Amino acid sequence: MSSIEGVFLMFCNMxxxxxxxxxxxxxxxxxxxxxxxxxxxxxxxxxxYRRAEPFETPDMCVVNTCSVTETADKKGRSLIRRLVNxxxxxxxxxxxxxxxxxxxxxxxxxxxxxxxxxxxxxxxTEYLDRWERTHTPIMDTTPSLDIKSFRPxxxxxxxxxxxxxxxxxxDYFCTYCxxxxxxxxxxxxxxxxxxxxxxxxxxxxxxxxxxxxVNIGEFGRDNGQDFLTLLKRLDExxxxxxxxxxxxxxxxxxxxxxxxxxxxxxxxxxxxxxPLQSGSDRVLRLMNRRYDTSLFRExxxxxxxxxxxxxxxxxxxxxxxxETQSEWERSVEYIDSLDVTRLHVFPYSERPGTKALLLGDxxxxxxxxxxxxxxxxxxxxxxxxxxxxxxxxRRDVLWEHKISGSNEMSGLTDNYLRVSAPYLEGAVNTITxxxxxxxxxxxxxxxxxxxxx
Ligand code: SF4
Numbered sequence: 001m002s003s004i005e006g007v008f009l010m011f012c013n014m015x016x017x018x019x020x021x022x023x024x025x026x027x028x029x030x031x032x033x034x035x036x037x038x039x040x041x042x043x044x045x046x047x048x049y050r051r052a053e054p055f056e057t058p059d060m061c062v063v064n065t066c067s068v069t070e071t072a073d074k075k076g077r078s079l080i081r082r083l084v085n086x087x088x089x090x091x092x093x094x095x096x097x098x099x100x101x102x103x104x105x106x107x108x109x110x111x112x113x114x115x116x117x118x119x120x121x122x123x124x125t126e127y128l129d130r131w132e133r134t135h136t137p138i139m140d141t142t143p144s145l146d147i148k149s150f151r152p153x154x155x156x157x158x159x160x161x162x163x164x165x166x167x168x169x170x171d172y173f174c175t176y177c178x179x180x181x182x183x184x185x186x187x188x189x190x191x192x193x194x195x196x197x198x199x200x201x202x203x204x205x206x207x208x209x210x211x212x213x214v215n216i217g218e219f220g221r222d223n224g225q226d227f228l229t230l231l232k233r234l235d236e237x238x239x240x241x242x243x244x245x246x247x248x249x250x251x252x253x254x255x256x257x258x259x260x261x262x263x264x265x266x267x268x269x270x271x272x273x274x275p276l277q278s279g280s281d282r283v284l285r286l287m288n289r290r291y292d293t294s295l296f297r298e299x300x301x302x303x304x305x306x307x308x309x310x311x312x313x314x315x316x317x318x319x320x321x322x323e324t325q326s327e328w329e330r331s332v333e334y335i336d337s338l339d340v341t342r343l344h345v346f347p348y349s350e351r352p353g354t355k356a357l358l359l360g361d362x363x364x365x366x367x368x369x370x371x372x373x374x375x376x377x378x379x380x381x382x383x384x385x386x387x388x389x390x391x392x393x394r395r396d397v398l399w400e401h402k403i404s405g406s407n408e409m410s411g412l413t414d415n416y417l418r419v420s421a422p423y424l425e426g427a428v429n430t431i432t433x434x435x436x437x438x439x440x441x442x443x444x445x446x447x448x449x450x451x452x453x
Contacts, residue, residue, distance in 0.1 A: 021059040022052035029066025035163035037064045038155030065096035069349035084111030095121040097182035107139045117141025147184025154197035160429045162206040167213030175355040186218045202239030217252025247273040251291040262306035270310035271416040279334030286322040311416040312340040319368030320348040321359040341386045343379035399427045421449040
């Protein structure tokens with residue numbers, strides 16, 4: 001080898017130094033995406049990048065997209081175009097579910113430099129090295145059935161909460177959903193490694209961890225582990241005072257888990273997020289969901305019996321294919337009769353490649369939004385009732401931030417009620433008790449509190 005070749009090879013193998021380069025992150029969609037963006041941020045900061053301040057021009061933008069609905073795709077496209085227009089010199093990296101499902105469409109957006117699928121996103125630094133050498137556009141995705149890797153991560157979220165990714169992917173193939181195509185088959189972390197991540201977060205000052213995944217209750221089915229065992233092990237981690245499970249399918253939220261949370265768990269809080277999607281058994285079958293309305297009601301009643309103070313959030317899709325007028329009426333009556341706290345309502349969105357597109361009984365767009373409106377009103381009423389019932393209770397609050405333009409601060413109770421209270425110096429990221437005194441009429445879905453400790 002000549003000395004010139006030697007120098008060239010040495011240069012190619014050197015890790016480029018990105019010290020001082022500024023990067024701006026944009027995340028759309030679910031908590032899992034937020035957790036993964038944080039992981040990308042940490043990896044890039046280890047390579048010398050720093051997060052751009054809001055007033056700075058970034059050298060690179062990383063956009064972590066969602067594709068759960070057509071609106072999510074649209075939001076992704078318009079965000080990317082805005083970034084390209086605003087910072088034409090910046091390197092634009094796009095990843096996430098939209099990039100995985102429609103890589104050609106994304107790389108066709110003028111100004112996009114790097115497009116990475118779900119399997120590639122956490123290897124961004126490798127792709128950046130390639131980009132630095134060649135400055136030729138990169139597009140790399142793995143077919144969803146071949147996505148097998150799992151990389152655990154426990155990252156600080158945007159406020160005081162941390163997110164621990166315990167599972168990824170999904171095998172359920174609900175007929176309206178593209179997530180199994182975007183994120184691949186279900187796969188889980190290793191319990192010992194996840195506990196180590198929680199210990200590390202506790203060492204870094206974490207007080208609250210949210211367990212994230214695509215279908216969390218499936219944890220362990222691929223690698224012989226067990227979800228309840230994971231919860232019990234995490235519960236023992238000193239320093240972590242609160243855990244929440246981000247969202248769990250009703251058929252996987254077993255009575256055994258609920259009984260353990262109610263009577264034995266130290267830190268798993270009484271807060272549940274359970275997707276229902278429809279209150280009609282026929283529509284649930286059309287959706288290929290793995291439960292019916294009586295199982296769902298049983299779960300809600302079990303939670304209420306064991307944990308009467310629990311916050312129960314429920315996802316519902318309005319105007320899904322197959323939802324006839326009479327199915328809708330039955331559904332809305334059923335949903336209204338459930339003793340839940342809040343509904344997260346989404347209008348049905350046609351997704352290319354899904355089986356739902358073969359179904360009849362298409363609900364017109366205007367009617368979908370009318371149904372969203374009706375469900376949203378029910379949700380507001382339920383949420384208000386829950387807040388009113390909390391008045392007079394003493395609850396522990398994890399304080400998140402000072403409310404700008406006021407001398408108050410905002411935080412969440414153990415059972416997920418947002419509280420405003422007089423600001424206390426040094427209280428952010430600490431847990432203190434409050435007496436809930438009323439509804440905060442200046443802020444949505446917030447109660448007022450007096451310090452009670
Ligand atoms: S459970 Fe159904 S809706 Fe949820 S990610 Fe899996 S396929 Fe999609």
